[in-house]
Amino acid sequence: MGKIYNSAAEALDGLLFDGMLIAAGGFGLCGIPENLISAIKDAGTKDLTVASNNAGVDNFGLGVLLQTRQVKKMISSYVGENDEFMRQYLSGELELEFNPQGTLAERMRSAGCGIPGFYTKTGVGTVIAEGKEVKKFNGQDYILEEGIIADLSIVKAWKADDTGNLVFRKTARNFNPPAAMCGKVCVVEVEEIVPRGSIDPDHIHLPGIYVHRIIQGEHEKRIEQRTVRQREEA
């Protein structure tokens, strides 16, 4: 029984339950697990807590799970570019735990690395520090942040071999490796599954030990802010 599954629905079979915590890779709409998000929508799993830097846009990425009201709580650093998210949050329909972006990434990485808590200067003296333990190191205040362990991680990579070794592409790497690390189970969607041995072992970004199930999928890869410059006339 290998790690490769035929569809997102099949890969998520038996892993979803109401009230679960899901960690999702991606930054904005870049490097997001489009197919797995769709499959979670179709499965109708409810009362989700989702740890993800952003929540997509209104009708794409994690935004679709907000539209269907499947998400009870987001753990995010930035919620702009998503009117439905803002509306649900300001009206009190959605819980939102703001995390500084680096704290969120490190909370995922830490939990995956067996570190239940770490100290950071980020957020000292702000609302982020409220209720958190403060400790001095070298005379400076740091706050204690705790690891996030997810019931499930959903991740997008560029390529995988059949043992789950992953390669990401450019800035689509972003939160995907830390998100993968913090899941009790990690399901990955890729653009291409390649034979084992075809990726140089020194080029692997995330070893297969973090990856439990893999699907190959089609990806729209929508661009959120298309910015260009003009070619100089010849």
Place this chain on the structure above:
Amino acid sequence: MGKIYNSAAEALDGLLFDGMLIAAGGFGLCGIPENLISAIKDAGTKDLTVASNNAGVDNFGLGVLLQTRQVKKMISSYVGENDEFMRQYLSGELELEFNPQGTLAERMRSAGCGIPGFYTKTGVGTVIAEGKEVKKFNGQDYILEEGIIADLSIVKAWKADDTGNLVFRKTARNFNPPAAMCGKVCVVEVEEIVPRGSIDPDHIHLPGIYVHRIIQGEHEKRIEQRTVRQREEA
């Protein structure tokens, strides 16, 4: 003024002082900064504290700095294979702070990542926990470990471009990236300096931001335990 220097001595110029803390990459004799160690020997810098997983062998690697008595204290996880080290330690001439290997690696990585302390289960209930703060997470005990900030990191990589982007080779990567991260200054020796742009930006193991000075050097790359298997007769 770029990052490339002509020799190990030149690259270390102005960075060495008695009583300093040096973090060194390498595991056993694999991936060790041979040329920089030699240059520190030649410089005669004294009362060093060296954070390194091992201390080389008697006449190679960090072992040469033990022979010259330049080292006051080692922070290491394993000191076997080095009789002079054992002798100096057992006779009280050398201080030794044993760190579990993973704790040592994480203490380096943490300090480099602005995390002055983290909790780990490693060493709970052992001598390693003595004098350390214990905190419960989910009903289990964890101990607080602090980051190691080094005055200087000495690191060995396979290739660098002139901006300091590094690529390591196979298991010679080991402690080199975390050691590089924790130094106030990081000097790297490589087998080859390549033009910028010749390393795929997705294949870079450690970005040049961690690297302040680079030299290209000759490397003996001594093998500590040569183990082989027999070819089956045809």
Place this chain on the structure above:
Amino acid sequence: MAWDRNQMAERAAQELQDGWYVNLGIGIPTLVANYVGDKDITLQSENGMLGMGPFPFEGEEDPDLINAGKQTITELSRTAYFDSATSFGMIRGGKIAAAILGAMEVAENGDLANWMIPGKLVKGMGGAMDLVAGVGKVIVIMDHANKKGESKLLKECTLPLTGKGVVDRIITNLGVFDVVEGGLKLVEMADGVTRAEIDSLTEATLVN
């Protein structure tokens, strides 16, 4: 004649030193990249990139290559990619020499508010809290006063803080100010701006 957006960006670019790794925030700070000239500056994008290049030519946009503002960008010969945990590791770890950020309010003790207006604007702090806590030097670029003509350089911030005592230097359309013991120190005035104008538009204590 106060500075315009580009002049503020140009003035901010003077703060950057050869060899520095720098993070530029969204908005006016982005324009600073246009004025670094011959200096060897490497721009970090906190979503996982060092060596951020300019916008792509039309038709060459790559959805896998964006900056922290989600804009399509390009890579350079010095570029390296990494994950978000590593990216903020280098930010918190003090490897980034400077961040140039926008702000809603700055207080005379260096407090910075730039991430939310309770009940109105709730976008989130993104990477700003990590940046101000971690980088070597925090430089703010912002208009000296808001649209109602009220000073944004305050005795105390009224909005939720991004960081406490974190700002080193402020570049406004009227001039350049350092956070020092006892208040803000006027370092430089924009061409044609008078001290009286600055005094009248500054709530924060100005010290000499």
Place this chain on the structure above:
Amino acid sequence: MAWDRNQMAERAAQELQDGWYVNLGIGIPTLVANYVGDKDITLQSENGMLGMGPFPFEGEEDPDLINAGKQTITELSRTAYFDSATSFGMIRGGKIAAAILGAMEVAENGDLANWMIPGKLVKGMGGAMDLVAGVGKVIVIMDHANKKGESKLLKECTLPLTGKGVVDRIITNLGVFDVVEGGLKLVEMADGVTRAEIDSLTEATLVN
């Protein structure tokens, strides 16, 4: 007839399940790799490698490719390399299903001592403390008694601990033992070994 080194290793290999990632310690545990048969087992070497292959053929040794025992090894088609911080991240994070380790002493409560004899042998714990704290299952392989004929399965360890209450199963030359409530439970006896032999060579409490 007690088990020899290879038989102990063969017995230990039975503990490993298809698809597991496993760390093998130095000494007898290394031999376990010879007995995994058709099972899909990926070996971790804690110096930064998953998918550790056998020793190289003579002349093909690579100084950049060693295991945690500093021995030259080879890579496989599944191999991935990473740094030491990442390596111990996966160990502490519970991603490694099992570690098979040697020991000097094991106590009936699962305490393990295998890293130093004060004043005599001071090699260091290497990665052993991280492994026993982090992996899913800790399996010890060791001789049942030392060279003086004294039990290594004790009521309490006398040497400095590697981990407290961490051992799950012990495979000795005499049999297989689980750490359970109240002491050690005899799970299996080596061929030809009698219960009387085991009782006489075991200081730890044996429970049923």
